Amino acid sequence: MDDTAALKKTPLHDLHLSLGARMVPFAGYDMPVQYPAGVMKEHLQTRAAAGLFDVSHMGQVVIKAKSGKYEDVALALESLVPVDILGLAEGRQRYGFFTDENGGILDDLMITHLDDHLFVVVNAACKDADVAHLKKHLSDTCDITVLDRALIALQGPRAVEALAELWADVAAMKFMDVRHCRLHDVSCLVSRSGYSGEDGYEISIPSDMAVDVTKRLLEHPDVEPVGLGARDSLRLEAGLCLYGNDIDTTTTPVEAALVWAIQKARKTGGARASGFPGAERILSDLDHGAIRRRVGLKPDGKAPVRGHAKLYADQEGTTEIGEVTSGGFGPSVEGPVAMGYVPVASADVGTVVYAEVRGKYLPVTVAALPFVTPTYKR
Numbered sequence: 001m002d003d004t005a006a007l008k009k010t011p012l013h014d015l016h017l018s019l020g021a022r023m024v025p026f027a028g029y030d031m032p033v034q035y036p037a038g039v040m041k042e043h044l045q046t047r048a049a050a051g052l053f054d055v056s057h058m059g060q061v062v063i064k065a066k067s068g069k070y071e072d073v074a075l076a077l078e079s080l081v082p083v084d085i086l087g088l089a090e091g092r093q094r095y096g097f098f099t100d101e102n103g104g105i106l107d108d109l110m111i112t113h114l115d116d117h118l119f120v121v122v123n124a125a126c127k128d129a130d131v132a133h134l135k136k137h138l139s140d141t142c143d144i145t146v147l148d149r150a151l152i153a154l155q156g157p158r159a160v161e162a163l164a165e166l167w168a169d170v171a172a173m174k175f176m177d178v179r180h181c182r183l184h185d186v187s188c189l190v191s192r193s194g195y196s197g198e199d200g201y202e203i204s205i206p207s208d209m210a211v212d213v214t215k216r217l218l219e220h221p222d223v224e225p226v227g228l229g230a231r232d233s234l235r236l237e238a239g240l241c242l243y244g245n246d247i248d249t250t251t252t253p254v255e256a257a258l259v260w261a262i263q264k265a266r267k268t269g270g271a272r273a274s275g276f277p278g279a280e281r282i283l284s285d286l287d288h289g290a291i292r293r294r295v296g297l298k299p300d301g302k303a304p305v306r307g308h309a310k311l312y313a314d315q316e317g318t319t320e321i322g323e324v325t326s327g328g329f330g331p332s333v334e335g336p337v338a339m340g341y342v343p344v345a346s347a348d349v350g351t352v353v354y355a356e357v358r359g360k361y362l363p364v365t366v367a368a369l370p371f372v373t374p375t376y377k378r
Helices: 013-018 039-048 070-078 124-138 159-164 168-172 207-218 228-237 279-288
Strands: 022-026 029-034 050-054 059-065 093-099 105-114 117-122 142-146 149-155 178-183 186-191 200-206 223-225 292-299 310-312 320-330 335-343 352-357 360-367
Touching: 013 207, 029 039, 029 228, 039 050, 039 223, 039 228, 050 207, 059 070, 059 124, 070 105, 070 117, 070 142, 105 124, 105 186, 117 124, 124 142, 149 159, 149 207, 159 168, 159 200, 168 178, 186 207, 200 207, 207 223, 228 320, 228 335, 292 320, 292 352, 320 352, 335 360
Parallel strands: 050 223
Antiparallel strands: 022 029, 050 149, 059 117, 059 142, 093 105, 105 117, 149 200, 178 186, 186 200, 292 335, 292 360, 310 320, 310 352, 320 335, 352 360
16 A cells, blocks of 8 residues: 555545645645645635635544533533633634643644534644543543534635625624534534634535535635645734644743633633643743743745744854744745744844854844734624
């Protein structure tokens, strides 16, 4: 069996091939990195109209308390994340992350309150570990069910018009709203969210109907298929983290500039402060400050600075201070963009540091995130 045959396939795999996608291994799946239009055009298509992404490789999990009470499942999950789940309104979604005993990030995830249970979407590369983590810690009080469903993302300023042709009520949804609906007579779960910085939707579909719904959306003149290449450049311009690059077990949420995702109830003095793995370290970072921070970086000139490039305080490269975690060309910005970690003393916007690129030390300027203003409908 060759490496390609060993890869998992999403329910849309044959459709990608029929659309001329170039496939690559990603998180154990054979995934489309780009289509014939190319990464640049796919990126700009999403910013100007609408792009459709296959994200079925991600994990979709339902967590339900054995008691049947939402309060019980919310408090159970709060034992694993520094996020206010109890206060999450029904039909609303919230970003969160699993933390370890040292305050590091095991994975980031999206958490939705649906009726008496939680619907959670986790990263593809971490989903087996995440499910094992949930079962290890919550199985006594909760049932954990992994769903076999497709997941697509429809992103861009014309996404609402395209999806409204299948379900008119989609236009009334706000950012992070989640609704059950019927699309092309198929029962789906739609969230108004995404990973591009653009207004858009993520749609969970029964696997056997995924091709039908996806083809119906692709019939819209403003919708084109988009691969992982443009997904990465879009999220980088939006200043959003990629697990394994920008966040992992060596980074705390405070270092990662994710303080906004920890609600008041879980902070020092809050109604349910602490009670999650790594609370001592994370609350200390919150209360006293971390020693480093994830920042945006704008390289001078046109040469991109890629992930793992070392950062230095001086142009001679004598004092190493950090590392680039993600970097590339930003088509909407029309220039290179990057993110990385630097000491707090070097984290102010406008600070110049130096990235090592092929033996040279190139100036990069700390920049505000995101690089592109998001268009979420709040």
